[in-house]
Amino acid sequence: MSQVKKPKFWRSLAERENTDEFRANAQREFFAKADEGPTVPGRRRFLQLMGAGLALSGCWQEDRLLPRTNRPEGLIPGKPVYFATTMELGGVGVGLLARSYDGRPIKLEGNPEHTSSVGGSTSIQQAAVLEMYDPDRSKGAARYSGGKRESGTWAEFEEAFLKKGADATLAILGDGSSSPTLADLKRRLTAKGVQWFDYAPINRDNERAGAKAAFGEVVRTQLKLDQTDVILTLDADLFGAHPNGLAHSKAFASRRSPEAGSMTRLYSIESSFSATGGAADHRLPLRSQLIKAVAAYLDSAVSPQVSAEGTAQGAPAAKFLSDEHAKKFLETVVKDLVEHRGRSVVVAGANQPAEVHALVHRLNSILGNVGKTVLYTAELEPERESYVAQLTKLVAAMNGGQVKSLLILGGNPAYDAPADVGFAAALAKVPTSVHASVYEDETSQLCSWHVPLAHWLEAWGDSLAWDGTVSLAQPLIAPLYDGRSAIELCGALLGEKLDALALIKRTHEERLAGDALWRRAIHDGYVQGSEAKLVTPTLKDVTVSLQGPDLGGVEAEQDLEVSFAADSKLYDGRYANLGWLQELPDLIGKLTWENAALIAPSTAKALGVTDGDVISLTVGGASLEIPVLQAPGQAKGSVRLALGYGRTAAGQIGGSKAHGVAPVGANTYTLRSSKLWDFGGGASVKKTGKWTKLATTQDKHSIDQLGGDEIQERIPVLIREATLAEYKKTPDFAKHKVHHPPLLSLWKPPVSYEGHRWGMTIDLNKCVGCGTCTVACQAENNIPTVGKERVLFGRELHWIRVDRYYKGDPENPGMAQQPLTCHQCENAPCEQVCPVGATMHSHEGLNDMTYNRCIGTRYCANNCPYKVRRFNYFNYHMDMKDDANKVKGMVYNPEVTVRFRGVMEKCTFCVQRIQNVKIDAKNHRRKIEDGEIKTACQQACPSDAIVFGDLNDPGAKVRELQNKERAYALLGQLNTHPRLLYLAKVTNPHPDLEQKQEGEGHGGHHG
């Protein structure tokens, strides 16, 4: 197809006329490496390459599809093809599999073989496809002068910037990528004198400094949670915030099956509820400032017991503990850690200062965990300074005139730089500043040039996993908006003749010598055996200075602390324009579409504020107006602030001044300075008198005493829970939580369920409430977002939601998470009441929704005791009428109907996935294997809490799980016969602390 002649038969005018445009497109069909024949002609490889060819053709971009004259063998239009790729966030690459339909990637799944994913994924990864198809993305180069936007072109930019090359007056600000190719280019650029800096607002610099303090060298900690009996986290979220959280979730979950006889025990000491704290067996809410004292105390208490030499210098004696509960808690922790030395783990959060990390290293070392549950690998760029220091240096250079031109690769420092560094002011002094980014954001508007960066799904790339595994990213589609990758830009600055792919190949030349190895790596998405080598650093003396509040001040409320945290959805703010994430209820407050100052109920009471009160929070000389949300389990006297909100140039969803869209949430970066980076005291609160209704998806209306008491009554029945000891005594405890008369039905079930009987189990012991299932379902099933106003009305459309309940004392509650989706009842209340038969029972036991037939009486939803049915109150696709938004349609799964207004919708157990496998099995005359069909929620779940399968298959895992003693049907007393069963939660409390917990509101309920 390299030479296109005037065709005899033609299918489009462009083809007949043989325009330049057409020729260009036709040639791009065999872009990149797709034209090389496969060395091993396997079916899968062939499919993959053909799919890649199609993906890269980029034909759709001109709104014109070019037909193939011959269909390549094995390529079936409309059939999805999978490609391995890598998404990097916070300098850590996570391997993913992208599902692509006719060159259109629409869904990402965790790569089960990749060490940082292990098959799971995060909500952010699930939403990445939405980012790629975001119509608000930057669509071309632009010039800015005096804040005014003028359009530009890549050609002009090349002339004005890239062709000038690299010299000492050029500075580059990276975003802390771990890409080996970028590192290589950086080396080449700095060799030419280019000043290279990196900055990322969410980073693990404290950890690096802590390792340096403990070992004298910067090392990365690798946890073996699957071999751990006791875990203690200090303000650390192992599952949610940690870059290796997916692997941690899986490893932790593997040790949380009571059937195995033993379970790991998790203690959490943290200022604000995290996914980890929610899953903990014991949790102590404690201000972030006090964590250091705790670590020091632990060191002083553990050291003598494990006959370690001395203690860390400056560590206090145990006597300063004043709070009885905290004292008992810590003593138990010490006892447990010592008892399980060699099989325990202590972890500190990234927000904790270096000293705490050093103490933690010392603790792990004296407990004998190192080499067993705690391993170390070399850290990247061990010599580099902290990001804040680098940014400060850059600003000094900019102010000092040493920087004539500045290239900012990704990031958004004008928005997220420390408030006191003065980045924006310094930027104005740089004659030529360029911001290459996916969106034209706050920083772009302050630079003299903006150029679109290719989305990672559109470009070749590489990255390193948490354990150092080299991971590769391949483009799934040609750049939608003419973007180029950071690698391409750096290559161009160096005057490299090679394209991005060639540059990456060059970087990995040694490791991937030969085509076969390269192909294998591209196929897998990572390079096998490339993980970083283990190192064995030697522990040095650890010094700790204990100034400021100590544990004696547990109750102190006069000093109000603020503590910053990356948002679990928007990360550092870069995902602000993704509706899926904005509308995802957060773990703690179930809050959508904004951030709030999380305050403990007692602190809120002391301050005289309540939910929705807008306060003026002043700390370190800066003030911010932000609404309050009372968060049970928040440490007293601590205010948690999520970063990433209050964007002014995110887009039409996340806030954009240019479009007249108000910012979503409050920009907490305005309070964050290099001095007050992670947390700090001295905050004060003033009421503004304003009030705002927070868009929460649970407890929408403030719950009165009557309702609150009733909720406490019901939780033990809804979320059935026992301790490991109780479980061993009565394994079927869950079945005794509700007593009801024999259940009779008026008629026999009309279906016999020969063939398949689909069923699901959700293990409450494994779920940490991360919410990935919700976004995965949204991506798979074309679920629209509805916006804040409609969430306030209770009209969100999530098919699977995660219910969060607190139990016990509001100041130190337990947390329970329960994902809830359609239970596919065999005796379904919804089916019986539909007057038009729009929801019917399939012979495989699914409650099928026929959207076409639904007239929207909503009776089914009223009669559903689980309230998992969702209604389209409006046409949520009106924005698609706008040509600019047409691209949004690209993200839809072609196998799932997009619902019109006025119809009911709900979970289908991903019937499209079931059908695909059934068809394939039938075509090949084979049996469907167990585990072959995975629902979207199951596939995304990082902790394998959700299991789906055929209950008629004697070997099915779901069948085995449903037959377990702790399996129970939620609201089974209604005779609904749900196909979804929960596996009751079994906690593993320490006997010394158990008594206390019992008094806090556990106990059976007979209904």
Place this chain on the structure above:
Amino acid sequence: MTTAADVKQFNTQLEADNPFAQITENVCRVAEAPKPPKAWYISFAISSTVMLAFFSSIGFVFWEGIGAWGNMSPVFWGFPIVNFVFWVGIGHAGTLISAVLYLFRQDWRTGINRFAEAMTIFAVICAAIFPGIHIGRPWLPYWMFPIPNQMSMWPQFRSPLEWDVFAVSTYATVSILFWYMGMIPDLATLRDRSRSTVRRLVYGLFSMGWRGSSRQWHRYEKAYQILAALATPLVLSVHSVVSFDFATAQLPGWHTTIFPPYFVAGAIFGGFAMVVVLAVPARQFFGLKRIISMRHLENMCIIMLVTGTLVGYAYMMEFFIAWYGGVPEESFTFINRAFGPYAWAYWTMISCNVLAPQLFWFRKLRRSIPVMFIIAVFVNVGMWFERFVIVCTSLSRDFIPSNWGYFIPTKVDFITLIGSFGLFFTLFLLFCRYLPMVAMSEVKAIHYNHHMHHHH
């Protein structure tokens, strides 16, 4: 309720006040007057404006989607269904008066039956609009009817909503037939008295060639009796079926066996209140005080007292059963109704429905026009709130606390609710203006019966 002596005294009174010609004159002049009273114009202007707002709000909902209303998860049914049940209930008094009291030979009904029946029909019209417009795709309500179609679709007969379709449509059909057939002799009277061709033609058309022959009277009486017998079970069945929408659902607060009798009692209660609300001004403005006498009004007050107390009993019984049944969710639903976030609605309902009618124990109060009017209005408000309490409070807090919510109606909800009254009153005012408001022939028949009786 009414003793033989009462009837006798009552009929004597009627005869004295209304010789045959006088009856005809009194009733017909309303329809024949070249201009109705000023009050009619004012009322009509207001009610037709409100009716326009009603149809505009429906238009808006069609255009925007039913999200324009406030119902949401978990309260998927809001005002439209509350309004539907309310209006269906209103209709019941009409059928009760015209059919049941007819079969029981309660002669005093003749003064009010015609417009009680009219009220039934207009209420059913108002009611029937709501199930049609409240659905998500309001252009498709006909899918609920068993119409053979090329889509091979057929209704799902296990759904109580499907039962509603038949209950309400049967009710509407029988009510219209009954009303219209009863009106034929009177339409003939109007025809005969017509002075303009148009009137003669129209009334002539609708009086279907009525000549008043004895054979016609014979057939008429028989048909009337049959229709009355057909309509009588409908008084019980329609609202029972409507109550099945709730009773057969498994939702705590809905799933109760008391609903059918409780709904019927409530419907009659609310219906009579509406008759009073309509009768009081109508007899005032159209000079029908002699035909719709104090005795009629008092009887209706007594029925309101009885049914109101029945409804109060049902409220108590619901609580008792919720406790006695031992289902924790159900117990909570009822405690929550009375003391939860919707307590204001619950106590409005109790005050209006149970407490207010107790004033009718006093003869003086139930014979006072202002008092009975105000109480009747209260009862209507209370009966609307009863449906609101049943529909919304039960849904707002069901089995799983994470679903709990609080329904807040939108402006459109209120416009649709108030607007439906506009439609109702507009139809009623047109009826007053153009049709015989009182069943002349029946009033005369009583008169005649009484007369014959006298000579024996």
